[in-house]
Amino acid sequence: xxxxxxxxxxGASVRPAAGRPARRARRRGPSTWxxxxxxxxxxxxxxxxxxxxxxxSFMSWDGLGTPQWAGTENWSAVVADxxxxxxxxxxxxxxxxxxxxxxxxSLLLGVFMAGRQRYRAVLSVLFFLPLLFSAAAVGIAFKSxxxxxxxxxxxxxxxxxxxxxxxxxxLALGVVLFVIAWCFVPFHSxxxxxxVRQIPVSMYEAARLDGAGTVQQFFHITLPQLKxxxxxxxxxxxxxxxxxxxxxxxxTGGGPGNATRILPLDMYLRGFRSYDMGTASVVAVFLVVxxxxxxxxxxxxxxxxRMDSQMEGA
Amino acid sequence: MRRSAARRSLAVLVTGVLAVxxxxxxxxxQPGGPDGGSSGGGGEATAWALTGGSESVFRSSFERWNGxxxxxxxxxxxxxxxxxxxxxxxxxxxxxxxxxxFSWAGGTLADYVANDSVVDLSExxxxxxxxxxxxxxxxxxxxxxxxxxxxYAVPNNQxxxxxxxFNQELFDQAGVSVPxxxxxxxxxxxxxxxxxxxxxxxxxxxxxxxxxxxxYLTDRIGGPEVFQRIVNGEPDAWSxxxxxxALTKIQELVDAGAFGDSFGSVAADxxxxxxxxxxxxxxxxxxxxxxxxxxxxxxxxxxxxxxxxFANFPAVEGGQxxxxxxxxxxxxxxxxxxxxxxxxxxxxxxxxxxxxxxDEAVDEFLxxxxxxxxxxLEDKIAEADDDSGYLSFVYNTVKVAPHFQLSWDQxxxxxxxQALLDNLSQVFLKQISPEQFVDxxxxxxx
Numbered sequence: 237x238x239x240x241x242x243x244x245x246x247g248a249s250v251r252p253a254a255g256r257p258a259r260r261a262r263r264r265g266p267s268t269w270x271x272x273x274x275x276x277x278x279x280x281x282x283x284x285x286x287x288x289x290x291x292x293s294f295m296s297w298d299g300l301g302t303p304q305w306a307g308t309e310n311w312s313a314v315v316a317d318x319x320x321x322x323x324x325x326x327x328x329x330x331x332x333x334x335x336x337x338x339x340x341x342s343l344l345l346g347v348f349m350a351g352r353q354r355y356r357a358v359l360s361v362l363f364f365l366p367l368l369f370s371a372a373a374v375g376i377a378f379k380s381x382x383x384x385x386x387x388x389x390x391x392x393x394x395x396x397x398x399x400x401x402x403x404x405x406x407l408a409l410g411v412v413l414f415v416i417a418w419c420f421v422p423f424h425s426x427x428x429x430x431x432v433r434q435i436p437v438s439m440y441e442a443a444r445l446d447g448a449g450t451v452q453q454f455f456h457i458t459l460p461q462l463k464x465x466x467x468x469x470x471x472x473x474x475x476x477x478x479x480x481x482x483x484x485x486x487x488t489g490g491g492p493g494n495a496t497r498i499l500p501l502d503m504y505l506r507g508f509r510s511y512d513m514g515t516a517s518v519v520a521v522f523l524v525v526x527x528x529x530x531x532x533x534x535x536x537x538x539x540x541x542r543m544d545s546q547m548e549g550a
Numbered sequence: 551m552r553r554s555a556a557r558r559s560l561a562v563l564v565t566g567v568l569a570v571x572x573x574x575x576x577x578x579x580q581p582g583g584p585d586g587g588s589s590g591g592g593g594e595a596t597a598w599a600l601t602g603g604s605e606s607v608f609r610s611s612f613e614r615w616n617g618x619x620x621x622x623x624x625x626x627x628x629x630x631x632x633x634x635x636x637x638x639x640x641x642x643x644x645x646x647x648x649x650x651x652f653s654w655a656g657g658t659l660a661d662y663v664a665n666d667s668v669v670d671l672s673e674x675x676x677x678x679x680x681x682x683x684x685x686x687x688x689x690x691x692x693x694x695x696x697x698x699x700x701x702y703a704v705p706n707n708q709x710x711x712x713x714x715x716f717n718q719e720l721f722d723q724a725g726v727s728v729p730x731x732x733x734x735x736x737x738x739x740x741x742x743x744x745x746x747x748x749x750x751x752x753x754x755x756x757x758x759x760x761x762x763x764x765x766y767l768t769d770r771i772g773g774p775e776v777f778q779r780i781v782n783g784e785p786d787a788w789s790x791x792x793x794x795x796a797l798t799k800i801q802e803l804v805d806a807g808a809f810g811d812s813f814g815s816v817a818a819d820x821x822x823x824x825x826x827x828x829x830x831x832x833x834x835x836x837x838x839x840x841x842x843x844x845x846x847x848x849x850x851x852x853x854x855x856x857x858x859x860f861a862n863f864p865a866v867e868g869g870q871x872x873x874x875x876x877x878x879x880x881x882x883x884x885x886x887x888x889x890x891x892x893x894x895x896x897x898x899x900x901x902x903x904x905x906x907x908x909d910e911a912v913d914e915f916l917x918x919x920x921x922x923x924x925x926x927l928e929d930k931i932a933e934a935d936d937d938s939g940y941l942s943f944v945y946n947t948v949k950v951a952p953h954f955q956l957s958w959d960q961x962x963x964x965x966x967x968q969a970l971l972d973n974l975s976q977v978f979l980k981q982i983s984p985e986q987f988v989d990x991x992x993x994x995x996x
Contacts, residue, residue, distance in 0.1 A: 298661065298964070298965075299639050300642060300643040300661055300662070300664075300665040300667065301643070301664075301665045319972070379817075382815070383815060383822070384812035384815055385812065385816065386822065386825070400811060400814055400815050401815065402755070402814070403754060403755060403812055403813065403814020403815030403816070404812075404814055404815075405814075408814075488755075489755070491755060491757065491814070491975060492754065492814040492815075492975060492979055493972070493975050493979050494972060494976070505968065509636075509964065509968045510964055510965040510968040511639060511964040511965065512964075512965050
């Protein structure tokens with residue numbers, strides 16, 4: 237409680253002079269027209285296609301000729317399809333496990349990298365490397381490395397590494413989760429590093445004077461202060477998990493069998509392998525609704541409407 | 551007050567943008583220019599084709615044509631196999647197809663014909679069609695929307711029968727002779743496993759190489775009629791006992807360790823399955839004849855020293871199918887886009903008749919190890935053949951085959967083909983039983 241009162245609205249008391257012009261500007265408000273270009277682009281490139289997909293989900297179309305009205309046929313077909321249900325379960329799994337793996341890892345890495353000890357800069361550069369590679373490159377690289385016959389396992393003669401990582405249905409999802417984490421942990425630890433560096437040093441000094449150890453400082457200062465970073469990062473992770481496509485497409489193509497066929501991949505395979513644009517659109521609409529619901533839900537839960545800036549003057 | 555005014559103006563703006571974009575969409579849906587975009591005016595035609603395989607032959611064929619016909623140029627674009635398959639249908643559907651459309655005939659060609667996307671070549675291409683083995687050429691013949699039959703595609707490269715390739719050295723070490731029956735194949739699997747090699751390399755990650763087993767086994771057990779009933783969409787056509795027996799034999803092979811324990815991560819597009827054979831890690835691979843150039847390129851000393859053997863798929867005892875039947879791709883095909891300008895269409899048709907199987911092109915095909923499906927080519931092939939007799943073997947296999955079954959994923963409509971690949975891979979992984987496969991596939995019919 238005391239910590240929040242320290243940082244909640246320092247601007248009002250510290251810089252009273254700045255308050256007046258700011259308030260006047262707010263009363264007038266920036267012209268709504270300033271948002272017009274952005275809104276126009278949003279409408280053109282997001283809303284219009286989205287509407288098209290909704291319409292298409294009620295039609296039967298194989299990519300050639302004219303779409304035929306199909307009523308709710310596509311919707312009932314997808315609901316009854318075990319492949320779609322499997323895709324939904326897999327998507328939920330990927331989302332939950334991605335968060336469970338990535339959130340703690342990137343939090344700890346971020347806290348570590350925010351420190352000022354020697355060699356951390358060098359290590360940080362190494363941690364950030366995966367951020368520089370495109371998902372397709374990462375996919376191809378891991379696919380070659382994990383190849384049981386010609387990969388790193390058989391090259392080094394390490395038996396446990398020469399497993400059928402991407403070809404065994406019981407292993408493939410785990411490997412995919414690992415590669416996703418490898419790709420995205422650097423980005424999230426970057427967020428956490430920035431978050432940690434915003435925490436006033438005076439708080440740690442005060443805590444040390446009161447005799448708090450490193451672990452206590454972490455749990456009583458760092459973690460609570462990172463609340464909003466955790467929410468931001470988690471929202472990105474969870475909504476991002478729903479849209480993972482390129483990496484899994486390159487790594488496994490949804491296989492072996494349907495072991496890694498998550499919803500976006502299911503949508504793609506329906507649309508561009510089976511040329512069934514109708515049911516593909518159903519999956520797409522479902523993904524949009526799910527993504528919106530989750531991100532709204534997270535905002536509501538975290539009280540985003542009360543998510544005031546912690547920055548002075550901002 | 552102000553707020554509502556702002557809102558109103560925003561609403562007007564958004565509506566305006568919507569109207570503009572809807573109009574733009576309407577414009578985009580029109581079949582673009584007269585010849586679908588990228589080519590200029592006059593007789594210029596465009597072509598999309600595949601990289602790898604017979605790419606070099608196509609390239610020099612286009613060059614020869616363009617050199618001799620300055621008024622009727624053909625520009626070409628090149629794509630990898632999977633990327634091409636996904637791009638071409640979208641292009642055809644949106645009226646942006648190239649003049650020359652590369653295809654596998656089958657279900658996709660039937661869709662193009664039903665949609666009036668390709669032109670009837672029966673008359674114009676007759677001089678070319680007369681030179682081609684009928685069992686191959688017939689794949690370009692499709693029932694058109696008016697109910698008549700027309701030739702909407704003509705073969706453009708080599709016949710691609712699926713053959714059993716093997717490593718002679720590993721066969722000798724294990725004391726195995728070339729299997730001529732399914733039981734001998736099982737026996738060979740056992741002996742090769744005992745030697746510590748993978749008996750058969752299988753690119754399970756790519757899924758489509760698994761098709762070759764169900765295609766051959768079904769054909770050997772029940773004959774070509776079984777699959778014909780499936781293509782015709784007859785209810786419960788997948789329930790044929792021949793299909794069930796084929797699937798049971800597939801799982802029998804998996805249980806016997808025929809494909810080793812890591813076929814799920816072997817990918818065919820990288821040539822990993824053929825690499826397993828020429829590096830001596832696996833003894834056999836069942837693949838289309840398009841892998842022979844890969845063997846030649848990646849392991850020339852292996853092929854030249856005579857270690858690469860090849861044979862037709864073994865017979866199944868008591869089966870009704872003729873053991874001389876083959877499966878695979880009779881050839882690839884060119885179609886001519888109906889949305890191209892008449893001049894571009896004429897360029898394309900002239901090119902097909904004069905250049906597709908010109909003497910130069912045939913020589914080039916043979917020099918890369920590819921056998922064109924032409925009538926009366928025996929002498930030329932005997933001349934071009936090396937010690938192994940591979941080219942003659944392929945030519946004769948195709949020539950004497952009573953039936954040449956087009957790969958099932960190409961013969962079937964796209965949605966059924968994808969379901970087939972998914973369910974079959976689960977049969978190989980033993981995630982589903984043959985009965986579950988049959989039920990799932992019957993559900994895709996009708």
